[in-house]
Amino acid sequence: xxxxxxxxxxxxxxxxxxxxxxxxxxxxxxxxxxxxxxxxxxxxxxxxxxxxxxxxxxxxxxxxxxxxxxxxxxxxxxxxxxxxxxxxxxxxxxxxxxxxxxxxxxxxxxxxxx
Amino acid sequence: xxxxxxxxxxxxxxxxxxxxxxxxxxxxxxxxxxxxxxxxxxxxxxxxxxxxxxxxxxxxxxxxxxxxxxxxxxxxxxxxxxxxxxxxxxxxxxxxxxxxxxxxxxxxxxxxxxx
Numbered sequence: 001x002x003x004x005x006x007x008x009x010x011x012x013x014x015x016x017x018x019x020x021x022x023x024x025x026x027x028x029x030x031x032x033x034x035x036x037x038x039x040x041x042x043x044x045x046x047x048x049x050x051x052x053x054x055x056x057x058x059x060x061x062x063x064x065x066x067x068x069x070x071x072x073x074x075x076x077x078x079x080x081x082x083x084x085x086x087x088x089x090x091x092x093x094x095x096x097x098x099x100x101x102x103x104x105x106x107x108x109x110x111x112x113x114x
Numbered sequence: 115x116x117x118x119x120x121x122x123x124x125x126x127x128x129x130x131x132x133x134x135x136x137x138x139x140x141x142x143x144x145x146x147x148x149x150x151x152x153x154x155x156x157x158x159x160x161x162x163x164x165x166x167x168x169x170x171x172x173x174x175x176x177x178x179x180x181x182x183x184x185x186x187x188x189x190x191x192x193x194x195x196x197x198x199x200x201x202x203x204x205x206x207x208x209x210x211x212x213x214x215x216x217x218x219x220x221x222x223x224x225x226x227x228x229x
Contacts, residue, residue: 105157
């Protein structure tokens with residue numbers, strides 16, 4: 001059973017608001033990820049981190065930012081939400097940057113910007 | 115440019131029969147492949163994986179086959195059960211350079227198992 005948690009599960013928010021999506025894992029994993037997924041589409045990697053104080057942009061350009069001050073915590077922030085940010089955001093973690101290890105996913109946050 | 119392709123958006127099978135989900139990839143640097151299962155409004159859960167040094171990996175009702183020369187893998191579910199109804203994502207990674215060790219996902223195949 002994976003121990004990775006995302007809050008909130010669902011969020012409806014007005015345009016222009018600042019939001020932070022929380023992600024925490026208790027497995028001590030070094031690597032963490034944020035994926036964005038729209039219905040019927042693949043999961044797109046938007047951010048990842050190799051460990052504390054490491055953040056990298058993923059394959060899909062995103063206006064969001066992330067931080068990694070603690071190993072277990074990898075929050076994602078949108079400074080000014082727009083309707084185009086409406087999507088499902090999935091956080092994941094894995095043991096390291098190489099090796100045969102799968103990524104464990106949180107339950108996801110369904111964000112709707114109105 | 116999609117590096118991992120699942121060309122069938124949906125698949126419907128009868129309970130008890132075999133489900134075969136297919137996946138193709140283009141990046142020859144990929145050397146580890148995974149299948150995830152996803153229910154609506156949930157995160158993906160890991161099902162089974164295979165390293166490029168193998169051509170088959172089995173776990174209970176789930177078997178993954180890898181054909182490196184064709185850059186093709188498939189997931190077989192036998193026998194299929196109604197609880198298997200979900201979206202199945204194929205994912206690939208290159209541990210030593212390709213994709214920086216990050217998982218690249220396909221668009222998923224929605225499996226429906228009819229009772």
